[in-house]
Amino acid sequence: MRLGDLEKQVLQYLWDVKSADAKQVHTQLSKSRGGSLNTIQSTLDRLFKKGLLAREKQGHAFQYRPAVERYAFIGQLIQDVTREFVDDDNGLVAAFTSISSELSESQLEQLEQLIETQKAKRQQGGAA
Amino acid sequence: MILGQAALWLNLLTIAALCLFVGILLVSAAFTVITRVPLFSVRLSARARRVLLWSAVSLPWLAAGAAATVLVFPGVLGERAASLAHWHHIHAFNIFSWHGLSALGFLALTAVVLVRSIHRAYRHLAQLRLLLQVCEYEAGDTTIIRSPRAQAFTSGLLRPRGFYTSGLRDGVSADEFAVVRLHEEAHVRRRDPLKKLLFALLAGFFPGAQRNYLNRQMMLCMEQCADEQVSRQGWSETFIAQTLLKVTRLSNGLPLSGLQAGNAGSPLCCHFALDQLDARILYLLADNKGRSCPTILIGILFLLLAASCLFSVDALHHIIETLFSH
Numbered sequence: 001m002r003l004g005d006l007e008k009q010v011l012q013y014l015w016d017v018k019s020a021d022a023k024q025v026h027t028q029l030s031k032s033r034g035g036s037l038n039t040i041q042s043t044l045d046r047l048f049k050k051g052l053l054a055r056e057k058q059g060h061a062f063q064y065r066p067a068v069e070r071y072a073f074i075g076q077l078i079q080d081v082t083r084e085f086v087d088d089d090n091g092l093v094a095a096f097t098s099i100s101s102e103l104s105e106s107q108l109e110q111l112e113q114l115i116e117t118q119k120a121k122r123q124q125g126g127a128a
Numbered sequence: 129m130i131l132g133q134a135a136l137w138l139n140l141l142t143i144a145a146l147c148l149f150v151g152i153l154l155v156s157a158a159f160t161v162i163t164r165v166p167l168f169s170v171r172l173s174a175r176a177r178r179v180l181l182w183s184a185v186s187l188p189w190l191a192a193g194a195a196a197t198v199l200v201f202p203g204v205l206g207e208r209a210a211s212l213a214h215w216h217h218i219h220a221f222n223i224f225s226w227h228g229l230s231a232l233g234f235l236a237l238t239a240v241v242l243v244r245s246i247h248r249a250y251r252h253l254a255q256l257r258l259l260l261q262v263c264e265y266e267a268g269d270t271t272i273i274r275s276p277r278a279q280a281f282t283s284g285l286l287r288p289r290g291f292y293t294s295g296l297r298d299g300v301s302a303d304e305f306a307v308v309r310l311h312e313e314a315h316v317r318r319r320d321p322l323k324k325l326l327f328a329l330l331a332g333f334f335p336g337a338q339r340n341y342l343n344r345q346m347m348l349c350m351e352q353c354a355d356e357q358v359s360r361q362g363w364s365e366t367f368i369a370q371t372l373l374k375v376t377r378l379s380n381g382l383p384l385s386g387l388q389a390g391n392a393g394s395p396l397c398c399h400f401a402l403d404q405l406d407a408r409i410l411y412l413l414a415d416n417k418g419r420s421c422p423t424i425l426i427g428i429l430f431l432l433l434a435a436s437c438l439f440s441v442d443a444l445h446h447i448i449e450t451l452f453s454h
Contacts, residue, residue, distance in 0.1 A: 008261050
């Protein structure tokens with residue numbers, strides 16, 4: 001997914017205000033970057049089609065709100081960037097740890113136990 | 129029929145393609161035997177494995193190049209050896225023959241692997257650009273992305289950078305964060321993302337199972353080498369292992385959003401991740417890190433591979449021409 005500058009600004013604005021119609025978005029963004037109401041309307045429509053905004057009709061106008069929370073979206077982007085650990089063996093990042101939701105707690109505990117044993121062994125070795 | 133210098137180059141390409149095919153087949157067979165027969169498994173250090181993995185993907189190319197060059201100038205082999213390894217009508221090339229098919233097949237495969245790698249790099253950089261556009265930073269000497277997800281990674285091909293989330297920084301102690309930073313800085317210094325791309329490009333010529341094995345092993349070696357770098361800076365291996373475990377716990381502790389759940393559900397990836405975590409922690413804790421890889425071994429492997437390519441290509445030539453018409 002790619003986002004243009006305006007799309008990004010609209011998304012940031014809606015994350016801040018939670019909900020707005022095209023006129024409100026235009027009023028806010030035209031202060032800093034200009035542009036017509038039509039441009040804002042088509043940007044909102046594009047973001048809606050990308051699944052990033054939800055909308056409902058109120059009177060004659062659509063009221064837009066973010067379909068995904070800011071941090072959930074950023075979390076998804078981080079996951080996309082570090083995808084190799086999920087479904088792509090040839091990813092191009094080097095991550096400190098893997099992303100996986102299904103590492104069993106008992107297996108992690110076993111590893112923790114192993115670390116503690118080794119730590120104690122090395123401390124004994126150092127003291128001797 | 130193409131004659132003269134052009135035919136020589138096209139024959140050279142065909143020979144190199146056949147030699148590469150033989151070389152990759154031999155390396156794949158060797159890896160299959162080594163991974164399945166415990167008798168052949170030798171404990172090697174991460175650095176040695178890294179050298180061997182690079183050799184595995186690059187030696188078939190070097191051996192193919194050497195064998196093709198020798199076949200074009202058979203005089204260097206001596207009369208006896210030249211009778212075993214030679215190429216007929218080196219100055220004539222028919223594009224509508226199996227020679228032409230081999231050369232075109234090789235060029236097509238190379239194009240596919242190249243396009244796939246370029247697409248992967250482009251897609252990755254686009255995702256990174258989007259992340260950097262949308263996320264909020266915290267100023268400082270490290271790039272902290274404001275996100276409750278605990279994650280640290282290095283990305284960027286020509287100018288790699290380490291990225292850390294605020295969730296990670298806030299969830300670990302200052303010492304633990306220093307370990308994570310040193311680990312990522314080791315990746316940055318070694319330009320690991322770019323090396324991964326190049327390695328994946330070369331490994332792309334291997335069959336699927338071998339390709340995945342090679343890529344996973346290289347990824348593991350890179351992580352283990354980065355862990356070793358942290359250890360060389362004075363941090364104890366047990367502390368690094370504990371930090372690794374803690375960051376893994378933090379990363380997994382957050383409930384996945386609806387958007388993420390689909391991607392993370394693969395059982396394959398979880399085993400894979402677990403293998404990596406296991407392997408890294410066990411390697412960190414091991415008193416004996418394994419043997420190193422002598423340079424002479426790589427030289428011997430190259431000579432063996434080049435000789436195998438050289439002498440099998442003529443046999444392959446005759447088998448194909450016995451089974452099919454020229």
